[in-house]
Amino acid sequence: MFIIETICVAWFSLEFLLRFVQAKSKCQFFKSPLNIIDSLAILPFYISLIVEDEHIGEEKQGSNSYLEKVGLVLRVLRALRILYVMRLARHSLGLQTLGLTVRRCTREFGLLLLFLCVAVTLFAPLVHLAETEMGLCQEFTSVPASYWWAIISMTTVGYGDMVPRSIPGQVVALSSILSGILIMAFPATSIFHTFSRCYAELKREQERLESRLTRMSNANISGESDTFNDTESLVSEDTYKYFYAGK
Secondary structure: OOOHHHHHHHHHHHHHHHHHEEEOHHHHHHHOOHHHHHHHHHHHHHHHHHHHHHOOOHHHHHHHHHHHHHHOOOOOHHHHHHHHHHHHHHHOOOHHHHHHHHHHHHHHHHHHHHHHHHHOOOOOOHHHHHHHHHHOOOOOOHHHHHHHHHHHOOOOOOOOOOOOHHHHHHHHHHHHHHHHHHHHHHHHHHHHHHHHHHHHHHHHHHHHHHHHHHHHHHHHHHHHHHHHHHHHHHHHHHEEEHHHHOO
């Protein structure tokens, strides 16, 4: 597994260096979000190699506190390797569309978060009050603990770890579930239309780029054929003059 990872990281590093060398603006290159993700995905491998060497050296000396810190750093760096998956966004039209949609729908996501926070703040104390007054408060020990129940109920996840037992609590739960469905549905239409527009824009841009590359390749082929025809005409003209002069 280490050999496969080393080969992949070496290939990614070579690609990253070649793109950096060919970039016109080096500062703009490092400001690109995709290039930042690439660097965050590649660097932990090299840093982990250096830290592991220090970790082995400290094991021989027996420094326990330092070993714990180094082990924590190694675990964090290994977790950052999941950013390799984000490299697919460079070649995937769907992931690019998703990122562009999230960037353009920040206001809609903000409104969704605001509506959800207001509703959670409303239903969490209600269900805690209902369960406490009925004397069936087994899971809803406090209002902050009820916030977790309100969030998973309004997002229609429903783990089942906290369930209201009383009839008033169940009425509050029904109201929170229906409110959650409506709140989730409000910005969904706008986000869907934005996603469709972003996908159409990126699709047209991709087709335009492919057509441009096709025209460039056809132009190169036609240029080579014209050069070949010009060479043939020059050869035939020189041959004609040679035979004509000989006669």
